Amino acid sequence: MKLVLIGAGYVGLTTGTCFASLGCHVSCVDLSETRISDLQNGHVPIFEPGLADLIRQMAAAGRLNFSTDLRDAVSSADFVFIAVGTPSRPDGDIDLSQVDAAARDIAPYLAENAIVVIKSTVVAGTARAVCEIIKKTRKGKSVRVASNPEFLREGSAIADFLEADRVVVGADDHSTAVALRSLYRPLIDKGIPFISTSTTDAELIKYAANAFLALKIGFINDVANICENAGGDVSAVARGIGTDRRIGENFLQPGPGFGGSCFPKDTRAFAATGRRYKAPQGLIEQLISANDERKAMLAERILGVLEPRRCSRVAILGLAFKASTDDVRESAALSLIETLLKEGVEVGAHDPQARRKAQDLFGADVTWHEDPYSAVRGADAVAIMTEWEEYRDLDLTRLSDLMAGKHLFDFRNLLVAKDVTGHGLFYHSIGRPLLWPRTLNGTSGMAEARPALSGIAASVV
Ligand SMILES: NC(=O)c1ccc[n+]([C@@H]2O[C@H](COP(=O)([O-])OP(=O)(O)OC[C@H]3O[C@@H](n4cnc5c(N)ncnc54)[C@H](O)[C@@H]3O)[C@@H](O)[C@H]2O)c1
Numbered sequence: 001m002k003l004v005l006i007g008a009g010y011v012g013l014t015t016g017t018c019f020a021s022l023g024c025h026v027s028c029v030d031l032s033e034t035r036i037s038d039l040q041n042g043h044v045p046i047f048e049p050g051l052a053d054l055i056r057q058m059a060a061a062g063r064l065n066f067s068t069d070l071r072d073a074v075s076s077a078d079f080v081f082i083a084v085g086t087p088s089r090p091d092g093d094i095d096l097s098q099v100d101a102a103a104r105d106i107a108p109y110l111a112e113n114a115i116v117v118i119k120s121t122v123v124a125g126t127a128r129a130v131c132e133i134i135k136k137t138r139k140g141k142s143v144r145v146a147s148n149p150e151f152l153r154e155g156s157a158i159a160d161f162l163e164a165d166r167v168v169v170g171a172d173d174h175s176t177a178v179a180l181r182s183l184y185r186p187l188i189d190k191g192i193p194f195i196s197t198s199t200t201d202a203e204l205i206k207y208a209a210n211a212f213l214a215l216k217i218g219f220i221n222d223v224a225n226i227c228e229n230a231g232g233d234v235s236a237v238a239r240g241i242g243t244d245r246r247i248g249e250n251f252l253q254p255g256p257g258f259g260g261s262c263f264p265k266d267t268r269a270f271a272a273t274g275r276r277y278k279a280p281q282g283l284i285e286q287l288i289s290a291n292d293e294r295k296a297m298l299a300e301r302i303l304g305v306l307e308p309r310r311c312s313r314v315a316i317l318g319l320a321f322k323a324s325t326d327d328v329r330e331s332a333a334l335s336l337i338e339t340l341l342k343e344g345v346e347v348g349a350h351d352p353q354a355r356r357k358a359q360d361l362f363g364a365d366v367t368w369h370e371d372p373y374s375a376v377r378g379a380d381a382v383a384i385m386t387e388w389e390e391y392r393d394l395d396l397t398r399l400s401d402l403m404a405g406k407h408l409f410d411f412r413n414l415l416v417a418k419d420v421t422g423h424g425l426f427y428h429s430i431g432r433p434l435l436w437p438r439t440l441n442g443t444s445g446m447a448e449a450r451p452a453l454s455g456i457a458a459s460v461v
Helices: 011-020 033-041 051-060 069-074 097-109 128-139 155-162 173-185 185-189 200-229 233-242 263-276 283-302 332-342 357-364 372-378 396-402 415-420 442-453
Strands: 001-004 026-029 065-066 078-080 115-118 142-145 168-173 194-197 311-319 346-350 383-385 407-410 426-429 435-436 459-461
Touching: 001 011, 001 069, 001 097, 001 372, 011 026, 011 051, 011 065, 011 078, 011 155, 026 033, 026 069, 033 065, 051 065, 051 155, 065 415, 069 097, 078 097, 097 115, 097 128, 097 168, 115 173, 115 283, 115 346, 128 194, 128 200, 142 173, 142 200, 173 194, 194 200, 200 233, 200 263, 200 283, 200 442, 283 332, 283 407, 311 372, 332 346, 332 357, 346 357, 346 372, 357 435, 372 396, 396 415, 415 426, 415 435
Parallel strands: 001 026, 001 078, 026 065, 078 115, 115 142, 168 194, 311 346, 311 383, 383 407, 407 426, 435 459
Antiparallel strands: 142 168, 426 435
């Protein structure tokens, strides 16, 4: 089986490499000549655990190559996957220009029985629209387009593909559905459910799945807000509700607001789809605003302890939208940095993988650090924004000695509260009251700091 992946990003590279590992011959094509020449030279332009090794193995086995020559790759392919970006337009609706352009680019070169498979996340009706685009070039010839949304998560993308919970394939004719089933046979034989639907249903499944997962995160974040003010502990509440199998424990970790390349843009696109089809998605509309407000509220919480704000220093630990990736798209850390810089705060930042991508956005406005300890040196406050394991293991004696101030904001609840307060630090976590340094006298410490910390329940441990 010969496959082409149009778009060698997180999804195109992972999908192509995994299909190669299942025995297919795969070409990954991208517009970016730098990206392709990097890949041809053995350099993988994204950080995804295990991907670089698997790419090297598949390339060495002769089953995976990289090219900018669309014509050559497409003309002999059985399946042409479109895995290009589908960002938001300024009004929040989906920008399908990359998908449309890819469809126009491949149309002249498609082999007679080739199947075009849309891997990108796209709104209902896109597969049918892509079919029309291709038909304009291939007058009188048959055109087969399927929808095959991808559910992988960055950070565990290979396992998510090869051991998927399910494969969803939308096709509007029987032979296309059968061909896709045969392509996925190695996964089906492992017991992975294969869900065959219409193209429109497959497109809707992807958005409905992401909207539901984002709702779970938004819900637990709202519960966390109550816990903070009521003196509760969100992790106990999340465990108490998550062990109910009807609810489930996944996606009940509160944090600084969801980010990344999927949830923000996909919830916006789903809401826009609802408006287009006169079926308003009120819950999702509300979730989108609540998530934006959350990012602003947490920035305000940090600003509230800085006196004066201008020229105070804040160290940001973690830039990626989640651990095990270098992806910073719509990361909560980025919006926090923007707000802090606007307020005249000096920002230093560290991330084990995502620094380069964040540096491309902020340049010299932020001081970039090779290790977390150099980032926290002289900081008035430290904010942990990404759940990297190395932050869980921070040496708190060293951190506390290096900091100028005493406020540690752990927006991923990575640290043990007593350890932090025991090192003379205020511990601001998510979904639990503010905790005071154990070395301070409770009464006088609270009285002194109360104005800057108003609105947050506080206690001493
Ligand atoms: N990243 C994820 O975790 C994830 C998960 C599931 C689904 N998705 C969806 O998959 C799609 C791709 O996401 P991604 O994160 O891989 O994006 P990405 O930005 O990492 O990669 C897209 C690539 O497509 C290339 N490209 C654009 N137009 C092209 C064209 N005409 N010809 C050749 N190459 C072209 C770009 O140069 C880029 O390298 C999106 O629709 C996204 O919503 C992403």
